[in-house]
Amino acid sequence: GQNIDQPTEMTATEGAIVQINCTYQTSGFNGLFWYQQHAGEAPTFLSYNVLDGLEEKGRFSSFLSRSKGYSYLLLKELQMKDSASYLCAVTSGGYNKLIFGAGTRLAVHP
Amino acid sequence: EAQVTQNPRYLITVTGKKLTVTCSQNMNHEYMSWYRQDPGLGLRQIYYSMNVEVTDKGDVPEGYKVSRKEKRNFPLILESPSPNQTSLYFCASRHPGGNTEAFFGQGTRLTVV
Numbered sequence: 001g002q003n004i005d006q007p008t009e010m011t012a013t014e015g016a017i018v019q020i021n022c023t024y025q026t027s028g029f030n031g032l033f034w035y036q037q038h039a040g041e042a043p044t045f046l047s048y049n050v051l052d053g054l055e056e057k058g059r060f061s062s063f064l065s066r067s068k069g070y071s072y073l074l075l076k077e078l079q080m081k082d083s084a085s086y087l088c089a090v091t092s093g094g095y096n097k098l099i100f101g102a103g104t105r106l107a108v109h110p
Numbered sequence: 111e112a113q114v115t116q117n118p119r120y121l122i123t124v125t126g127k128k129l130t131v132t133c134s135q136n137m138n139h140e141y142m143s144w145y146r147q148d149p150g151l152g153l154r155q156i157y158y159s160m161n162v163e164v165t166d167k168g169d170v171p172e173g174y175k176v177s178r179k180e181k182r183n184f185p186l187i188l189e190s191p192s193p194n195q196t197s198l199y200f201c202a203s204r205h206p207g208g209n210t211e212a213f214f215g216q217g218t219r220l221t222v223v
Contacts, residue, residue, distance in 0.1 A: 030209070042216055049212065096203075098155075099155070100152050101152055
């Protein structure tokens, strides 16, 4: 079977750092994505990891451990506009099916 | 501009009245998918298509149909909508490969009464 777990909700303070974790179990894992989704809007691509390690992209970084089935998204210098849901997704199998977790709703407070 | 376009954005309909949600992409992507998003459940795949005339069921296909007669278009058809199909729907497209990002349409908020 396939399973992706993320915390449902998190809160953080403007200017702080927050880490959103994602664990997954899937056969034929190919890669892991993080998407950002503001309420009522379409998801937008943030990052992609296929090899173990950290990928940094400005204020956002994403980490992957394939052996542990674990990833995290790190958001630095939080801004109010970072209040959104963050979706962890994996591609697996021959078709590279894209499977999403339920998402983590992040609320950033002043 | 590269984009995925869905229509309509909002739709209220009655039980049993057939409807179609259109999806079109201008990026020449082979893969297209339909997802529904419900609170606490995340994005669940309804149907996907790997190319023209090639479609297959996703995780929640019951009550839906799709077609892929042209590469750019992938309409979602609800032959007889029911209230449990009230949801937010997204169309997405991408190139084949495990590392290709998906591009999403703006979403269609459907209410079936």
